Amino acid sequence: MNKEQKRFVNLVASLNYTGDLGYYSVLHYKPLDITKDRAKKLLEYWGIVDAETAHAKLKWFLEEGLRKDFDRMKNTLLFISAPDREQWISSLEDEKTRNQYKVVNRYLHKLSSKTIAGTDYGFCTMFAQNAWVADYITSEDAYEYGFQAGRRAQKDFSKWSDFLISHSAGAEFNKENEEASVAFMKSQQVMLTRILTAPNSPIRKISWNTNLVL
Numbered sequence: 001m002n003k004e005q006k007r008f009v010n011l012v013a014s015l016n017y018t019g020d021l022g023y024y025s026v027l028h029y030k031p032l033d034i035t036k037d038r039a040k041k042l043l044e045y046w047g048i049v050d051a052e053t054a055h056a057k058l059k060w061f062l063e064e065g066l067r068k069d070f071d072r073m074k075n076t077l078l079f080i081s082a083p084d085r086e087q088w089i090s091s092l093e094d095e096k097t098r099n100q101y102k103v104v105n106r107y108l109h110k111l112s113s114k115t116i117a118g119t120d121y122g123f124c125t126m127f128a129q130n131a132w133v134a135d136y137i138t139s140e141d142a143y144e145y146g147f148q149a150g151r152r153a154q155k156d157f158s159k160w161s162d163f164l165i166s167h168s169a170g171a172e173f174n175k176e177n178e179e180a181s182v183a184f185m186k187s188q189q190v191m192l193t194r195i196l197t198a199p200n201s202p203i204r205k206i207s208w209n210t211n212l213v214l
Contacts, residue, residue: 001143001214008210009146011202012153013126015167015195018184022191026202031129031142039130046127054136058124058145062152065120066170073104074115095177103173103181111169114156118163119170121149121156150212160203161196168192 014029034042040049048054077085085105092098107115128145131137157163168188175181195201 001147004206004210005147005212005214006143007202007206008212009125009143009150011206012122012146012150013129014202015164016122016126016171018171018188018191022187023194023198026195027200032133034130034133036133036135039133043127043130043134043136048127048131048136051136054127054131054134055141058128058131061120061124061127062145062148065117065123066174067114067116067120069100070104070116070170070173073101074108077101077105077108096175099175099178099181100173102178103169103175107169111166112157112162114166116166116170116173117156118153118166119174121153121163122167124149147212147214150210154208154212157208159208163208164192164195164203 010029010031011026013031014026017025017029043049043054046057048057080088089098089101089105092101125146128137128142128149132139132142153163157166168185171188172181172184175184195203
């Protein structure tokens with residue numbers, strides 16, 4: 001693993017940071033800056049509590065991830081006429097499900113065929129590094145997951161901006177309710193603007209086509 005490969009993987013992981021401090025976190029991201037207790041707490045939310053669950057969940061992000069449900073909901077909405085979609089979505093009782101369908105409807109014709117795969121690859125990379133900090137997997141395993149996610153991202157998207165749009169849509173899709181989605185996107189717009197336009201943005205310094213073959 002060379003320096004450029006490591007920088008690419010770490011950038012993919014860092015792009016999970018959002019909000020007012022998101023851009024600062026991207027600029028100064030280091031995998032080992034998080035504490036072991038904090039890493040374990042973040043992983044526990046996803047059912048990762050040991051080596052076995054870590055490998056299972058990381059592989060799930062690579063193979064299925066959140067995009068499986070997004071794509072299923074997208075196919076459902078495509079069979080409902082446009083005028084009837086909002087009414088049908090509003091009739092759903094479960095708050096998170098209703099919000100997810102609203103997000104899917106908002107991005108229905110705005111994403112590539114890979115939809116929110118960017119989120120899955122970003123989560124896989126960051127959680128692999130968190131699992132390393134938590135002593136669930138080795139550093140070698142963590143970067144191997146990062147390389148796999150990176151190679152898939154390069155195959156599915158043509159540039160950093162396409163990856164970021166996919167990632168943001170998926171992160172919004174994962175929110176618990178509409179209020180959380182609105183708050184997230186409000187702060188994420190600031191983050192996206194800075195990461196895409198700032199002269200010192202890391203996506204201007206790290207090539208999307210970095211060779212990730214070990």
